[in-house]
Amino acid sequence: MNTDTSPRPRMTRQRREILDALDTRDFRSAQSWHEHLRADGSTVGLATVYRALQALADTGDVDAVVSESGETLYRRCEAGEEHHHHLRCRSCGKAVEIDVPEFEDFAHRIGDAHGYGDIRHTIELTGICPECAAAGRG
Amino acid sequence: MNTDTSPRPRMTRQRREILDALDTRDFRSAQSWHEHLRADGSTVGLATVYRALQALADTGDVDAVVSESGETLYRRCEAGEEHHHHLRCRSCGKAVEIDVPEFEDFAHRIGDAHGYGDIRHTIELTGICPECAAAGRG
DNA sequence: CCTGATTTTGACAATCATTCTCAACAAGTT
DNA sequence: AACTTGTTGAGAATGATTGTCAAAATCAGG
Ligand SMILES: [Zn+2]
Ligand SMILES: [Zn+2]
Ligand SMILES: [Zn+2]
Ligand SMILES: [Zn+2]
Numbered sequence: 180m181n182t183d184t185s186p187r188p189r190m191t192r193q194r195r196e197i198l199d200a201l202d203t204r205d206f207r208s209a210q211s212w213h214e215h216l217r218a219d220g221s222t223v224g225l226a227t228v229y230r231a232l233q234a235l236a237d238t239g240d241v242d243a244v245v246s247e248s249g250e251t252l253y254r255r256c257e258a259g260e261e262h263h264h265h266l267r268c269r270s271c272g273k274a275v276e277i278d279v280p281e282f283e284d285f286a287h288r289i290g291d292a293h294g295y296g297d298i299r300h301t302i303e304l305t306g307i308c309p310e311c312a313a314a315g316r317g
Numbered sequence: 318m319n320t321d322t323s324p325r326p327r328m329t330r331q332r333r334e335i336l337d338a339l340d341t342r343d344f345r346s347a348q349s350w351h352e353h354l355r356a357d358g359s360t361v362g363l364a365t366v367y368r369a370l371q372a373l374a375d376t377g378d379v380d381a382v383v384s385e386s387g388e389t390l391y392r393r394c395e396a397g398e399e400h401h402h403h404l405r406c407r408s409c410g411k412a413v414e415i416d417v418p419e420f421e422d423f424a425h426r427i428g429d430a431h432g433y434g435d436i437r438h439t440i441e442l443t444g445i446c447p448e449c450a451a452a453g454r455g
Numbered sequence: 456c457c458t459g460a461t462t463t464t465g466a467c468a469a470t471c472a473t474t475c476t477c478a479a480c481a482a483g484t485t
Numbered sequence: 486a487a488c489t490t491g492t493t494g495a496g497a498a499t500g501a502t503t504g505t506c507a508a509a510a511t512c513a514g515g
Contacts, residue, residue, distance in 0.1 A: 189482050189491060210472075224494040229473065249387040249501085250472070266427055275431050281419060286442055289404055293413050295444030297455070302440050304424055306433030317435070327462060327511050348501075362465040367502065387472085388501070456515105463510070468503105475498065482491080 188234065193223045197231045205272035206244065206252040206265075244303055268308035270317035277304065326372065331361045335369045343410035344382065344390040344403075382441060406446035408455035415442065 188194065200216050207215070213228040232253045236243040242256045244265065252267075254274060262283070267274040279302055290298035307317035326332065338354050345353070351366045370391045374381040380394045382403065390405075392412060400421070405412040417440055428436035445455035 186491080191481075191492060193493070208472085222494095226474080226495085227493055230492085245383055245385065245387055247383065249383055249389065251387070266431055266433055268433065269435075269437075275433075277427055279420070279423070282417070282440075285417070289415055289442060290444050293404055294447040294450075295404055295406065295413075295442075296450055297407075298442060298444040299407075300440070300442050302420075302438070304427060304433075304436060304438050306428050306436040309432040312434055324462085329463065329510070331464070346501085360465095364466085364503080365464055368463085458513100458515085460513090461511085464506105464508085466505105466507105468505075470503070471501090473499080473501105476496090478494100480491105480493070482489100484489080485487090 193221075193227050194231055196221045196223055197228060201235075201241065201253075201255040204255050204274075206242075206254040206267050206274050207272050208246075208250045208252055212253065247305075264302045264304070266304040266306065268311055268317070269305045270307055270311040273308050273310070331359075331365050332369055334359045334361055335366060339373075339379065339391075339393040342393050342412075344380075344392040344405050344412050345410050346384075346388045346390055349410075350391065385443075402440045402442070404442040404444065406449055406455070407443045408445055408449040411446050411448070 196216055196219075197212070200212055200219070200221075203215070209229045209232050210225070212232065213223070213225050216223050216228065232241060232243075235241040236253060240256060241253050242265070244252050244254075244267070246252055247269075252272065254265075254272075257276070260276070263276045264279055265274045266277050282300070282302065286300040287298055290296070311317045334354055334357075335350070338350055338357070338359075341353070347367045347370050348363065350370065351361070351363050354361050354366065370379060370381075373379040374391060378394060379391050380403070382390050382392075382405070384390055385407075390410065392403075392410075395414070398414070401414045402417055403412045404415050420438070420440065424438045425436055428434070449455045
């Protein structure tokens with residue numbers, strides 16, 4: 180059987196630029212990343228940014244969370260990082276990675292207890308970071 | 318000062334119908350609740366359903382969660398119920414309320430540790446309920 | 456019950472994030 | 486260089502949600 184169904188993506192100028200932009204490790208929407216890129220002189224298209232971020236999220240190279248307003252926010256994940264969660268600033272997107280070890284088991288136990296299978300969980304902490312609080316934002 | 322800024326909403330036929338429909342205590346999108354209502358003979362408009370659900374969510378009479386696809390799902394909350402979380406079926410919306418007492422404190426401790434204020438948290442467990450699993454859905 | 460002040464409704468337009476379309480383009484191969 | 490095939494980007498399309506506003510309904514008062 181051939182399990183290599185998807186060839187590795189080609190390294191284009193756009194993909195490079197997007198990867199570079201992601202070094203600013205904050206949570207931002209695809210549109211926001213696009214603005215940043217254009218502001219930096221890039222001519223990359225919005226659709227391309229969406230496609231790249233989704234592809235990266237699929238491979239686990241970036242984290243994606245859905246904000247309270249329903250937008251999807253993306254952030255580069257530390258290489259080789261394991262499953263984890265975030266404490267994110269609702270104002271600027273700055274995030275800290277957190278572990279909630281006790282919860283990982285708890286989730287499955289609860290699922291089993293109610294007969295639910297294929298359990299997935301979401302844990303998101305949001306707040307206002309020190310900088311934003313000091314600046315009166317948020 | 319007058320703190321009573323919002324008069325209690327008028328009891329209209331539409332509001333009554335929506336409240337009744339909510340007795341089916343599953344998580345459904347505004348559009349889905351609207352379909353149910355129409356299927357039951359109601360002539361309520363979509364915008365009205367959106368407005369009612371949002372108002373109820375604001376007062377805490379219904380729970381609102383954002384699904385992975387970004388849709389907002391609503392479900393009637395048990396009267397007088399305190400803060401809680403859910404284990405929800407991704408296929409049919411059936412949900413069980415769960416407590417995660419250990420986590421409630423943890424959230425604030427983590428926030429303090431990083432200097433983040435106005436901490437909020439989201440915990441959602443999703444899975445496939447026994448019925449859906451048996452029916453091959455999901 | 457009638458009336459008027461105010462709220463609510465609903466058809467439809469408008470928004471907004473995201474996805475789709477498809478012809479032009481560029482990466483990587485030979 | 487020539488070719489094959491994945492990638493791009495402008496703009497259209499989609500889908501959920503919100504805004505608009507005239508018509509209808511609620512609920513005090515009289
Ligand atoms: Zn911040
Ligand atoms: Zn986890
Ligand atoms: Zn189910
Ligand atoms: Zn909680």
